Amino acid sequence: MKLIPSPSRTELRGKSILLGVTGGVAAYKSANLLRELQSRGAKVQVVMTEAAQHFIGTATFQALSGEPVYTDAWDQRVSNAMAHIELSRQADIVLIVPASADFMAKLANGLADDLLSTLCIASNKPLAIAPSMNREMWAHPATQRNLKTLISDGAAIIGPDTGDQACGETGLGRMLEPYDICEAVTAMLTPKLMAGKRVVVTAGPTYEAIDPVRGITNRSSGKMGFELARALANAGAKVELIAGPTFQLTPHDVKRTDVTSALQMHAAVMRNCEPRPDVFVSVAAVADWRVVNASDRKLKKTAKRKVPELEFAENPDILSEVAALPDAPYCVGFAAESQDLLDNATAKRARKNVPLLVANIGPATFGLDDNQLLLIDENGHRSTAVRSKRSLATELVKEIARRLPMPGPGLHDDGFAFQKSDS
Numbered sequence: 001m002k003l004i005p006s007p008s009r010t011e012l013r014g015k016s017i018l019l020g021v022t023g024g025v026a027a028y029k030s031a032n033l034l035r036e037l038q039s040r041g042a043k044v045q046v047v048m049t050e051a052a053q054h055f056i057g058t059a060t061f062q063a064l065s066g067e068p069v070y071t072d073a074w075d076q077r078v079s080n081a082m083a084h085i086e087l088s089r090q091a092d093i094v095l096i097v098p099a100s101a102d103f104m105a106k107l108a109n110g111l112a113d114d115l116l117s118t119l120c121i122a123s124n125k126p127l128a129i130a131p132s133m134n135r136e137m138w139a140h141p142a143t144q145r146n147l148k149t150l151i152s153d154g155a156a157i158i159g160p161d162t163g164d165q166a167c168g169e170t171g172l173g174r175m176l177e178p179y180d181i182c183e184a185v186t187a188m189l190t191p192k193l194m195a196g197k198r199v200v201v202t203a204g205p206t207y208e209a210i211d212p213v214r215g216i217t218n219r220s221s222g223k224m225g226f227e228l229a230r231a232l233a234n235a236g237a238k239v240e241l242i243a244g245p246t247f248q249l250t251p252h253d254v255k256r257t258d259v260t261s262a263l264q265m266h267a268a269v270m271r272n273c274e275p276r277p278d279v280f281v282s283v284a285a286v287a288d289w290r291v292v293n294a295s296d297r298k299l300k301k302t303a304k305r306k307v308p309e310l311e312f313a314e315n316p317d318i319l320s321e322v323a324a325l326p327d328a329p330y331c332v333g334f335a336a337e338s339q340d341l342l343d344n345a346t347a348k349r350a351r352k353n354v355p356l357l358v359a360n361i362g363p364a365t366f367g368l369d370d371n372q373l374l375l376i377d378e379n380g381h382r383s384t385a386v387r388s389k390r391s392l393a394t395e396l397v398k399e400i401a402r403r404l405p406m407p408g409p410g411l412h413d414d415g416f417a418f419q420k421s422d423s
């Protein structure tokens, strides 16, 4: 089963999505997609083709969306009797889920013989389609030709996936799961504050071996780092995520490298600093020490009950090293402190020589969905509200983006009220 992060009701707040449902067995999954889009704050308006109604009824979508479902180009409920124009003008994006082979063919050839196809042609909004069909239908030269046409016409294609199909066959053509489609749509609708930037992010714990089956690690879940990697990618950055051992799912459009120990994380980060990224965000809880006399065999209890004696060496401080590089990227550090948060975190920012340090308010955020952060920069500090890590990640991306040299107006002038630090 897929682990789904706790929903954030803010990511798609104010966005209006026109969900077009066409005739495929995956149409029932569009109801879940609608719920997922709503859980992120979007308003969803559903339009169905005639064929779609053979798979799922209008009442389901009407009940879930709280809006009338449109199926007919001549619908009299639209005041000017021009549903195809009205509906697309109200939307931020037109999303066709599932998109059947027939509907793709119609779109690619500009046919407009029902409400949804007419609406797509009349639309002045981005179009995204999630194909869903039997693998032979997907592989057919006609479908592939239509796909190319749709891409060159500017449509975003979400999926398809490979796997078991309702017809009993296995292959490429099944629809992506609603959560993944929602992730792709969220990325499309996120302002590209980090466009053109390359960002290296570390996340999760490290694991220092004692012997082949035992080791020293910490309680970091990787949630905050993965949410940040996701938010940075959604904002248009090219993201390289270097992750310690964690069960987090790799976010959409993020390149992930898995490591185990601090030394491996150090090597992976340094490799990714050639050429220099624009930004380095160090969220990982890196072990300060490693065991230098780790055994290559499992340590056994001895008859004399002698406990093993471990010897430690200090691990490299990855963040300090990156911050000290010539032409260093813009560095963001994290801190978890158990006491004197502001003083310790301010001192850490200076010691590691990073422009922005983010401290967890409250030491026990490991593994939780919510967090509260204290942001410290050269001007002072400010704390966030207690929010989901997902929405804190979006807030942090804005904070990072406004501190970077960026072309274009508007990113640097929204002056957050920082309090001056005494130290």
Ligand code: C5P
Pocket: 202, 262, 282, 283, 284, 285, 286, 287, 288, 315, 316, 317, 318, 319, 320, 332, 333, 334, 335, 336, 348
């Ligand atoms: O020194 P401390 O572990 O409290 O500092 C935390 C910050 O430094 C985090 O950003 C963490 O990712 C980074 N760090 C590091 N390498 C280490 C230890 C911490 O990059 N060896």
